[in-house]
Amino acid sequence: MTNHSADLNADWHYPTSIRNGAGRIKELPDACKNLNIQAPLLVTDPGLAALPMIKQAVKHCQASGLRCNLFCDIQGNPTGQNVVDGVTAYKAGNHDGVIAFGGGSSLDTGKAIALMAGQKRPLWDFEDIGDNWTRADPTAIAPTIAIPTTAGTGSEVGRAAVITDEANLVKRIIFHPKMLPSIVILDAELTVDLPPHITAATGMDALSHCLEAYCAPGYHPMADGIALEGMRLVKENLPRGYANGQDRDARSQMLVASSMGATAFQKGLGGMHAIAHTLGALYGAHHGLLNAILMPYVLQANQAAIQPRIERLSRYLDLPTRGFDGFMDWVLEMRNTLGIPHSLADIAIDERQAVRVGQMAAADPSAGGNPIAFSAERYSEIFRDAVKGELNQ
Incomplete structure (x- = not known):
């Protein structure tokens, strides 16, 4: 409670x-x-x-x-x-x-x-x-x-x-x-008068910070612990703050989760941010919304490298279904609850600059923290999947 x-x-x-x-x-x-x-x-x-x-x-x-x-x-x-x-x-x-x-x-x-x-x-x-x-x-x-x-x-x-x-x-x-x-x-x-769609996008940004920090390679147990608890706070409080902007309790907990995410990502970020930074520069789209849309596509691309970590995370979050699939289901359900679009096409981003997006994402400093060192071509593929809304579920 x-x-x-x-x-x-x-x-x-x-x-x-x-x-x-x-x-x-x-x-x-x-x-x-x-x-x-x-x-x-x-x-x-x-x-x-x-x-x-x-x-x-x-x-x-x-x-x-x-x-x-x-x-x-x-x-x-x-x-x-x-x-x-x-x-x-x-x-x-x-x-x-x-x-x-x-x-x-x-x-x-x-x-x-x-x-x-x-x-x-x-x-x-x-x-x-x-x-x-x-x-x-x-x-x-x-x-x-x-x-x-x-x-x-x-x-x-x-x-x-x-x-x-x-x-x-x-x-x-x-x-x-x-x-x-x-x-x-x-x-x-x-924060109580923040519109629901901004509450959703910024809250998912906090989740992405915790999640990418937790999945980043390297030994940093302090960052991992902060990231885990930050994600629990997001799980328990973001839907509440979205549903009722006057819920000061949920708002306060989300402010803390946000600070925790940025403390944890001293360990590193990853592909979500590499692509989001690129799309923010090219299209001027909202950073948190981009991370929210990109999240499942980058998770899917990283699955082979992060499966054991996501298994532990799913247990910590007490999800109804454990493991990678259970966590992915929770992310998709959370996005749906918050009214997050499923694809980049839903916010008027198309595939025309896919090659450039891939090159810029691979060169972004955040790419260095991704669990798999994706090539520019692989980043282009992930981007195209996110434009079309294609997940291998």
């Missing part, structure tokens, strides 16, 4: 300082002062910027003596130009810290602005390749507070940002250890 939301208030210090509980957005000014931030730049997206929660947060900061301004020129899949514009706003306003407030796009953009606030090199010089991160001046990275309003990306506990290189139509992962926000506020009250 899940706890009542009143019992979920807690402070954690892993993987960063986390304040969990309904109504804790009130602690934002205190969080700023703890980090010696006097003039925060609040980074969010245009949709949220018009909502009372953002206006109240800015007012609350200003009433506490903080010089808080707003930056909201962000696309659904944030671009390098969005980051450049944000840095310009940061410098023009003489800011000394960032409040990243919103979904994954806002959180990633806010973290990237904080990274770039005092750097002399361009953004792409810090792409997560080799030791590129050592090029950054760590003393010039601004402190960040992260406040998620969706339970999906887990970017609030991540050390990277996914930013679209619009010139080359590719998503790049920008990384630095100090991009990890110093304080995170997980407040379920901020």
Whole structure:
């Protein structure tokens, strides 16, 4: 039985300082002062910027003596130009810290602005390749507070940002250890008005993070344990939060599951994200929705390598039918319950760029964590199956 939301208030210090509980957005000014931030730049997206929660947060900061301004020129899949514009706003306003407030796009953009606030090199010089991160001046990275309003990306506990290189139509992962926000506020009250289809897509994104981390090769029992419990929380709470957006208990548990997924995927991700990053760059589709649609097709392609792990997972989740087939049935049933389309064709993605998709997916950093090292041709095949909705069930 899940706890009542009143019992979920807690402070954690892993993987960063986390304040969990309904109504804790009130602690934002205190969080700023703890980090010696006097003039925060609040980074969010245009949709949220018009909502009372953002206006109240800015007012609350200003009433506490903080010089808080707003930056909201962000696309659904944030671009390098969005980051450049944000840095310009940061410098023009003489800011000394960032409040990243919103979904994954806002959180990633806010973290990237904080990274770039005092750097002399361009953004792409810090792409997560080799030791590129050592090029950054760590003393010039601004402190960040992260406040998620969706339970999906887990970017609030991540050390990277996914930013679209619009010139080359590719998503790049920008990384630095100090991009990890110093304080995170997980407040379920901020998520209760999320539309059901966004609740579904972001919740499935959290599931994909846990699932791909759990299946990634390599020895990391801590990540595996976090991923397992994250998936249990998704199983028990995502359908509830989808059915009743006002269920604060389910909303709170999903925020925690989201943070757990992003903590676990330090171990690695896989083919779902390799293809989803590619399709997000080429088509601008919602990242969580792409992972939700792609999930069974990538699972099927990986079956030979992950069957024993999925057997253990099915037992942990207490599924009615154990083993790989039972888990696949549960994934398909969950997608159906949440109104997730079965194929990419259902969201107007066709096969015309299949070769390019395969090449880009194979080159995506997430492909390195897939249990099987798929070729570009194999990624193209998986993509075509997902377009047509063909599963060998």
